[in-house]
Amino acid sequence: LTPKQRDYVSKVHNAGTSLLGVINDILDFSKIEAGKLDIETTDFRLDEVISSVTTLTAQKAHEKGLEFLAHVSPDIPEDLLGDPLRLGQILTNFVNNAVKFTERGEIRLNIDLLERTGDRVQLKFSVRDTGIGMTKEQSEKLFQPFVQADTSTTRKHGGTGLGLTICRRLVELMGGRVWLESEPGVGSTFYFTVWLDVGAARGARRVVPEQLAKLRVLVVDDNAAAREILAEPLATVASHVKTVASGPEAIEAIKAQDPTAPFDIVFMDWRMPGIDGLQASRQIKSDETLAKQPAIVLVTAFGREEVREEAERLGLDGFLVKPVTRSMLVDTLVDVYGIPDPAGAAATAAAAESDASRLRGARILLAEDNDINQQIAVELLQGAGASVEVANNGREAVDKLVHGPQPPPFDLVLMDLQMPEMDGYQATARIRSDARFGGLPIIAMTAHATMEERQRCLAAGMDDHVSKPIDPGVLFETVGRFYHPPASSEAGSEREPAPPPPEAAPSTDPLASVEGLDADDGLARVAGNRQLYLKLLRQFHEQQGSAPSQIRAALASGDRSLAERLAHTLKGVAGNIGAKSVQTAASALEARIREQATAAATEAALAGVAAALDPLLAGLRAAVPEPAPADASSHPLNAPADPVATRAAAAELTRLLSEFDPTAAEFLVANRSALHPLFPGPAWSEFEKLVESYAFDDARSRLEQAATP
Structure with a gap:
């Protein structure tokens, strides 16, 4: 684009974004006024809400040079029950307003425990x-609909004046109240309270590995509030925490420390007057007189990439962007010292197992065009006792609901967002337009795991979303919240035997040597099912090896939409198997295509994909064994064919394929000798692949052709 064209496009984009914000505000306000907006009750962790708010707001604060701090009182339970989405919406609105009206200084979020009664807590x-502040008169009318503190605000900053009104109503729905204190030229403080229940863990704090208790920690920051916010949670973990206010003080404190009890780790702020954090770290790292070099973690309010890169060049041990939570600090300490966290892993596994048990008997329609994603979702859900029918795009999903058996045999829909023919948003709109499906839960599956994406899904009529690559625990927990088994299927009903425990990896795992593959992450995404994981790796090798050439061909033909979808698919399936370098490269390529970057920039991103993909494919060829051939004694292919058995097996398999029953693959293996005569030569292998990859429509068509005399 020329500079003038880019200017026009930028203005149109900004105007559209502003209009979308106005429409969303009005829709939320209308829902509240009509009593149609409900507050959810679900398990969540307060740290995760803060992280989500930070993701949405910190960049704007960084661009203005503002420091963003967050302090959570240590007596607040970590596990809570409430509506994390609405809580995040309120905090995001307040923080965005604070950033909008502040030109210098800091934004500080505080969360305090006011009262605890049994398993309920009131938080403030x-x-x-430190922004422009307001007069008393302006403050008094601030929470009225369509009112802003100053009539010039809309012209300068945009908005409807509805945001704070919506926040007030949401807080009231959560049993709290909102108020503010403000002084012109000094700044404003917005307060609100809410009542929440203590979560399933009854507020127990995360068990911190014992090794961390012996650490001696030094905190360096010129901002007194920032020092306090870092030191307080560290003091609940480590036995000795000292704070200093500058780089020179840090260097002096390290030198003066008893050499028999030196500091183990330093949390060093980056931007400080005089010697900044990088300069101080460089001096400490180069001091050969120290008996022990401490680990150094750089902490900054400004997540600039060049600062991160310089920290890596210096060999620093970690990098944190403010606001920093207790969980972030514990995770950093665990990572720096390579300490296993078995308590956390065990708790996660136990929670996932509990959530999975709630899915037994659920009937799920899965709308997903990618066969690897289909296979992972089907295997996970089927392993939890659910039955799954697959639709290869949104149109198929709509057809199965609207034109299939009535009432539809589904308790819930899992809806991918990016699909050919009809995407997830369009499919959801069609489904919701039919009054019969107004109460059918629809859960989005998206690779864009942002709060904005979740809100867009909710606005489109979906009930929730899970991000890809699929996390089994999150999938089970989310689906379990929306599936309500009929009373007859609960206590006293026949239960299927539990699936066998995951197969252990060999002591010397060849997958560990595959460049660009995190096999532990990939196995975790299939709940430890090693055979399924190996099958997915083989499919990835077969199906994605040509992805760069397919994307290049799509770009050459001018089909940017297809190129973007191919890059998106590669990103998703790479994430599913733990191929993180390919996932990152494909994500960058997808962004270049979407942004309509220059041909040179797009080609460079495409080359990055190939550079990450080639060694991965080579490693998979060497490390992933071919599937063992079926036992000839069990399924003798050369035995005389029984026409009656062949017709019966073909009829049953046709039924299973028509119903998208995932047990079709098992039936095919069990009846191999009866069905094989229908597919001579290489046709059998092709048919097997169709069934194994859940391409049930194509497989049924092939089978019907083969079975027709």
Whole structure:
């Protein structure tokens, strides 16, 4: 684009974004006024809400040079029950407003425990800024609909004046209240309270590995509030925490420390007057007189890439972007010292197993065009006792609901968003337009795991979303919240035997040597099912090896939409198997295509995909064994064919394929000798692949042709 064209496009984009914000505000306000907006009750962790708010707001604060701090009182339970989406919406609105009206200084989020009664807690949230402030008269009318503190605000900053009104109504729905304190030229503090239930873990704090208790920690920051916010949670983990206010003080404190009890780790702020954090770290790292070099973690309010890269060049041990939570600090300490966290892993596994048990008997329609994603979702859900029918795109999903058996045999729909023919948004709109399906839960599956994406899904009529690559625990928990088994299927009903435990990896795992593959992550995404994981790796090798050439061909023909979809698919399936370098490269390529970057930039991103993909494919060829051939004694292919058995097996398999029953693959293996005569030569292998990859429509068509005399 020329500079003038880019300017026009930018103005249109900004105007459209502003209009979308206005429409969303009005829709939320209308729902509240009509009593149609409900507050959910679900398990969540307060740290995760803060992280989500940070993701949405911190960049704007960084661009203005503002420091964003968050302090959570240590007596607040970590596991809570409430509506994390709406809580995040309120905090995001308050923090965004604070950033909008502050030109210098800091934004501080505080969360305090006011009261605990049994398993209920009352929390007080406050967002303080050092911005322009308001008069008493302006403050009094601020929470009225369509009113802003100053009539010039809309012209300068945009908005409807509805955001704070919506926040007030949401807080009231959560049993709390909102108020503010403000002084012109000094700043404003917005407060609100909410009542929440203590979560399933009854508020127990995460068990911290014992090795961390012996650490001696030094915190370096010129901002007194930031020092306090870092030191307080560290003091609940480590036995000795000292704070200093500058780089020179840090260097002096390290030198003066008893050499028999030196500091183990330093949390060093980056931007400080005089010697900044990088300079101080460089001096400490180069000091050969120290008996022990401490680990150094750089902490910054400004997540600039060049700072991160410089920290890596210096060999620093970690990098944190403010606001920093207790969980982030514990995770960093565990990573720096390579300490296993068995308690956390065991808790996660136990929670996933509990959530999976809630899915037994669920009937799920899966709308997903990618066969690897289909296979992972089907295997996970089927392993939890659910039955799954697959639709290869949104149109198929709509047809199965609208034109299939009535009432539809589904308790829930899992809907991918990016699909050919009809995407997830269009399919959901068609489904919701039919009054019969107004209460059918629809859960989106998306690779864009942002709060904006979740809100867009909710606005489109979906009930929730899970991100890809699929996390089994999140999938089970989310589906379990929306599936309500009929009373007759609960206590006293026949239960299927539990699936066998995951097959252990060999002591010397060849997958560990595959460049660009995190096999542990990939196995975790299929709940430890090693045979399924090996099958997925083989499919990835077969189906994605030509992805770069397919994308290049699509770009050459001018079909950018197809090229973007191919890159998106590669990103998703790479994430599913733990191929993180390919996932990252494909994500960058997808962004270049979407942004309509220059041909040179797109080609460079495409070359990056090939550079990451080639060694991965080579490693998979060497490390992934071919599937063992079927036992000839069990399924003798050369035995005389029984026409009656062949017709019966073909009829039953046709039924299973028509119903998208995932047991079709098992039936095919069990009846191999009866069905094989229908597919002579290489046709049998092709038919097997169709069934194994859940291409049931194509497989049924092939079978019907083969079985027709």
